[in-house]
Each structure stands twice: as C-alpha cells, then as structure tokens.
Amino acid sequence: MARYPIRYLCLSDIHLGEEDGLLTNLVPGQDEVDPLRPSPVLMALSDALSELVRAADELPSLIILGDGLELALSGLNQAAMVFERLLEVFFCGPERLFKEIIYIPGNHDHHIWEVAREVQYAGYIARQHPQGSLLPPAWHHSRMFMDKPHYWVKPLFLEAFVHRIKGLEDLSVKVAYPNFGLLNKETKKAVCFHHGHLLEPIYLLMSILKNILFPQGEAPEQIEQIISRIYAEMDIDQIEGENFAWIDFFWSTMGRSGEAGEKVETIYERLQSLESLKEMIDHLAQAIAQKLDIPYIPGDFLEKKAVEVFLKTLIERGLAQERHRPEMALAPELSWTMSAYLSGPLKRQLTEESDVDPADLDLCFVFGHTHKPFSRLERVPAFSGWTKVYNTGGWVVDRLEPLPVYGASLILVDEALNVAALKLFTQGRWGPPEPVEVRSPEARESPLFQWLKGFDFQSDPWLRLVRLAQEAVEVRAAHLRRRALLKRP
Structure with a gap:
C-alpha cells in the first residue's frame, strides 16, 4: 500500500484507571484493577493501530480528546499506573506509534488543565511582571490554533509520568483546552476538537x-x-x-x-x-x-x-446527561446546544485567532464525551454549507446491558485536513471495523477515505480487537450489574 500523509489520530474517553474501562486491566474473574499489566484490549488496539501507522509517511500525533485519565472514579496513583501501561504499549513496543501526544482535557480529567494553566500563569508572571506590579487575571483557556510553540501549555503532571519511562525522556506532551483547532487558510478548511462537556x-x-x-x-x-x-x-x-x-x-x-x-x-x-x-x-x-x-x-x-x-x-x-440517552445517537437537546456552542464561543475564539471569516469555512467538529460514536452532517448558522460532525465514542461501559449505540471510533486527519472515522466496534455487534466519511451530497470521496477503504478490516488484528473489546464489554457490564444489585437499599 502506498504511503499516506496521516497527521493525527484521535481517541477519546479511554478513562484510564476506571474499573469499567476497556483499556484498564482487571484481575481475571474480578472487578479489581490490575494496573501493572496492560489490558488485552489495549494490546490489541496497539496492534491494530500499527497497521495504520506502517502505511503513513511519518509518525502521526496522538490526540487524546478528554477523559484520558480517570480522576473522578479512581485514585490518582491507579490512573497514573494505567497511563504508564499505555505509554509502554504505544511508545516502547517493537514499533513506536506516535511522535507526540496532544492532550485536550475533558470533565473527568479537568484537573490536568487546572494544574497546567496555573503553572503556565505563574511562569508568565515571573517572566513579564516584576515584583510590585499589577498582575493580570489568570486565563482559563488556551489558544485554539497553536501557530507558535510557546502557545502550547506544558502539562507538568503528565510529563512527570512520561519522562520517567526509559526511552521517553524527550517525548513531547502538549495540552490545549477546551478547543484545539487545525486551519488551512488557503482551502478554508478547519477541524476543531473539543471534548464535548461544555455542550451540556x-x-x-x-x-x-x-x-x-x-x-x-x-x-x-x-x-x-x-x-x-x-x-x-x-x-x-x-x-x-x-x-x-x-x-x-x-x-x-x-x-x-x-x-x-x-x-x-x-x-x-x-x-x-x-x-x-x-x-x-x-x-x-x-x-x-x-x-x-x-x-x-x-x-x-x-x-x-x-x-x-x-x-x-x-x-x-x-x-x-447525553451519554445516558441510549435511544438515539444525539438527542435534539444536545444538537441544539452544540449548534449554539459552535455559533457562539467557538466562533468567537476562531474569529479572534484568525483572519478567516467563519462564514466561509468548511468546518469539521470532532468531540467525544457521550460514549456514542456517530458521524453526521449538521446545519450550523454561523458557518457556510454543511458542518461535518464526528463523535469518537468511548472505551468504557456505563450501562447495565451492552447497547449498539455505544462503542468507539478512531478519528483520522490527513495533511490536507480531510477527516474520516474508523468505527472500531459497537457494543454487542461483532462486525469488523468500518471506515466512515461525512460529506455533503455533491462531494466526492476524499483521498483519506479511499486510503482507509484499502485496508482489510476482516483480518487479524482488526477482528481480534473487536472480539476482545466485545468480551471486555460483557465482563464489565456483568460487574456493573452485580454492583448495582449490591448497592440497592
């Protein structure tokens, strides 16, 4: 297969450290976390991703689009240990999969942003404001478009765990919050990433x-x-x-x-x-x-x-909460608030940081948070034509029974800012992964989508990933049902 310019691979809602997360290893037969070993699903995901990375012309960046570390439902040490297992599998195996990590916190790992922004603010004050001067208010967001290296926020908390692993001392970890964007002014294409919690x-x-x-x-x-x-x-x-x-x-x-x-x-x-x-x-x-x-x-x-x-x-x-609405992929209420968020706060930030008129942009919006992967066209008044929307889904079980509206997708972006999804699995359905592209009726298939269709997703390691993910879903749903019964008054 010819080399292809993949630049970003995006995963979200992996909830590392959470006992119901598929990428968190469990003691066999128990719902107790074993954080010192990678989960079988994590290993299978790594093998599958290596198929894509081998066909790329250079190592892509890994975007973790929020709820990467589970800081609400697991101990900090437990989440950190499972994060280390992911680093070992993705970066220290026979093949390194990514050149860097771009981390966009969500709600369950929001504290990573809080620590990072406060450290950045303190460093700015130390450099720019002498003792005794008036200090400006602290900011609560990063830039969307990282045109200059110093725009990135350094996550000292994450870096401490990354750089203690042998061979990863120089691995770059960057944080943006709550929006991260890619912009091509010539083609007027933009891809915006947001975890999705501020839509609710x-x-x-x-x-x-x-x-x-x-x-x-x-x-x-x-x-x-x-x-x-x-x-x-x-x-x-x-x-x-x-x-x-x-x-x-x-x-x-x-x-x-x-x-x-x-x-x-x-x-x-x-x-x-x-x-x-x-x-x-x-x-x-x-x-x-x-x-x-x-x-x-x-x-x-x-x-x-x-x-x-x-x-x-x-x-x-x-x-x-949207993720507890199993009857549909996106409820009308969230569709309305998503349009309001894109037309309001996101549009204003985009306008402030670029000289491109949002009304002329071909916009793709990528979010997670709901644990329900889907791809669709939306009409957003602030932007021209159709807005392409992709949801990453999630790698955690939070329903008592597996339902096909839940699952996980991988989002891919190439150097021309074409976007496509690879729906890796849906809960309870045992079919192979499926490439998906959102496009207006008059648009042709993008080169990225055509490239994805060239893979044989009916073969190992893809079917092995689906099998292990479905087995892990069943196990975690059973544990969740048992805990729900034990907690009844």
Whole structure:
C-alpha cells in the first residue's frame, strides 16, 4: 500500500484507571484493577493501530480528546499506573506509534488543565511582571490554533509520568483546552476538537445559577433561554472562568475529596436512572454546598436548596446527561446546544485567532464525551454549507446491558485536513471495523477515505480487537450489574 500523509489520530474517553474501562486491566474473574499489566484490549488496539501507522509517511500525533485519565472514579496513583501501561504499549513496543501526544482535557480529567494553566500563569508572571506590579487575571483557556510553540501549555503532571519511562525522556506532551483547532487558510478548511462537556447545561451550573438568582430582565427566564443567552453572549474564557471550580470539583476531583467523595461512584452509577438520580439529588446538593462557595448565595442551606432546584429543573426539562440517552445517537437537546456552542464561543475564539471569516469555512467538529460514536452532517448558522460532525465514542461501559449505540471510533486527519472515522466496534455487534466519511451530497470521496477503504478490516488484528473489546464489554457490564444489585437499599 502506498504511503499516506496521516497527521493525527484521535481517541477519546479511554478513562484510564476506571474499573469499567476497556483499556484498564482487571484481575481475571474480578472487578479489581490490575494496573501493572496492560489490558488485552489495549494490546490489541496497539496492534491494530500499527497497521495504520506502517502505511503513513511519518509518525502521526496522538490526540487524546478528554477523559484520558480517570480522576473522578479512581485514585490518582491507579490512573497514573494505567497511563504508564499505555505509554509502554504505544511508545516502547517493537514499533513506536506516535511522535507526540496532544492532550485536550475533558470533565473527568479537568484537573490536568487546572494544574497546567496555573503553572503556565505563574511562569508568565515571573517572566513579564516584576515584583510590585499589577498582575493580570489568570486565563482559563488556551489558544485554539497553536501557530507558535510557546502557545502550547506544558502539562507538568503528565510529563512527570512520561519522562520517567526509559526511552521517553524527550517525548513531547502538549495540552490545549477546551478547543484545539487545525486551519488551512488557503482551502478554508478547519477541524476543531473539543471534548464535548461544555455542550451540556450541567457543566454551566454556576452561570445558570447566577442568571436565575440575578435575572437581567423583569420577567424570569426559562432555563432554555438562559442557556441560549450564555452561549450567545459569553466567550469561552468567561464560561470556563465561572464554571471551572464546579467542573473540577464534581467531575474531576470529587472522588478524592475526603468524606464527601467516598460514595461518588455510587452517584455516577445511579446517574443511569432518572428515578435513582432524583433520590441522590439531596445528598449531592449537600456535598456541593459544603465543598463550594457559590457566589451570591449566603450559607450552606440556601446553597443546597439552590442546587436542588436547579438539578430537579434540569431533569424535568429532559436535560439529563447525553451519554445516558441510549435511544438515539444525539438527542435534539444536545444538537441544539452544540449548534449554539459552535455559533457562539467557538466562533468567537476562531474569529479572534484568525483572519478567516467563519462564514466561509468548511468546518469539521470532532468531540467525544457521550460514549456514542456517530458521524453526521449538521446545519450550523454561523458557518457556510454543511458542518461535518464526528463523535469518537468511548472505551468504557456505563450501562447495565451492552447497547449498539455505544462503542468507539478512531478519528483520522490527513495533511490536507480531510477527516474520516474508523468505527472500531459497537457494543454487542461483532462486525469488523468500518471506515466512515461525512460529506455533503455533491462531494466526492476524499483521498483519506479511499486510503482507509484499502485496508482489510476482516483480518487479524482488526477482528481480534473487536472480539476482545466485545468480551471486555460483557465482563464489565456483568460487574456493573452485580454492583448495582449490591448497592440497592
């Protein structure tokens, strides 16, 4: 097969360290993590990826699009050890698979961004502002387009684990948050990566509460109106600046937050049922009130009541988490908020960082978070023509039964910014991996898609990856069912 210019391979939601993650190894017959050995699925994934990398003209970059390390449901040491196993398999085996790691944190590993940005801010202050001078506010986002090397944020936490491995002392690890983009001004093509959590209203909690408590108009707004206005009027730094503490607390560090976090996994597992979620709201609101100082609300009691009202309202409006909507790949609510996010915060950041009119761009948007891989065309008012949307799916089991809406895809980007997905597996279906390309009706197949179709996905190691992934799904679903029964009152 002729060499092809693959530049980026993107995986998301691998949840390293989580007992229900397929890339986390388990003690045989138990739901106890064995972090000192790579999981069979991780080894099979490496063998399959090597087939693609061998046909590339140079080593591509690995994009981990959020929820790479599981920092909410597993110990920091456990997540770090499983991360080391991935590094050993991908970078220290017979064939090195990638030249670098580009890490875009999500909600379950948001704390990686918090540490990285604070270190970057401290370094900037030390270089640019002498003692006694006024200091600028800290920023809450990185640039989308990394045109210069110093735009990247250095993740000292991740680098510490990478560089302790023999032979990886010089491996580059770069962080961007929450958006990472690739832009070709000549062809006016752009690919934007975002984990996907900021598309969901639950991650805008503090901004929504602020608007409920201090409405801008005389008549109170509906929650949908508030959400629409947040996306329409706030830039990405404002959104993150108001909500980072909430995201970091519950979705990235609560599992390591002492007594309040001891039962956090029970909360996450009960999020699968709206009825169970209602039962948990009181305990969750109490924990939030104790741990967070919500602006403008005096006292834990009032904070607790405010959070209770907000969460109950979200449930009543059908705005539960997207990954717990198994009846469809993308619910209408998330399609609406995705369009609002792209037309608002993402468009504003893109405009600020480039001289390309977004209305002229051929945009591809890649996200994860939902654990439901899909590919589709969307009409987004801020951009011309069709917007191509790819979801990576995820490598974790969070339903009691395997359902085919869940699974995992690999997203590939070539040097011309063509994008295609390789759907590696869907839960419960034993078919081979399938290349997928989103394109408008008048467009032809891209060279990238044609190249992917040249692979024999009916052969080993691809079918072995599917087999091991499906077996791992069944095992983890069985463990999840057993834990759900044990935790019943």
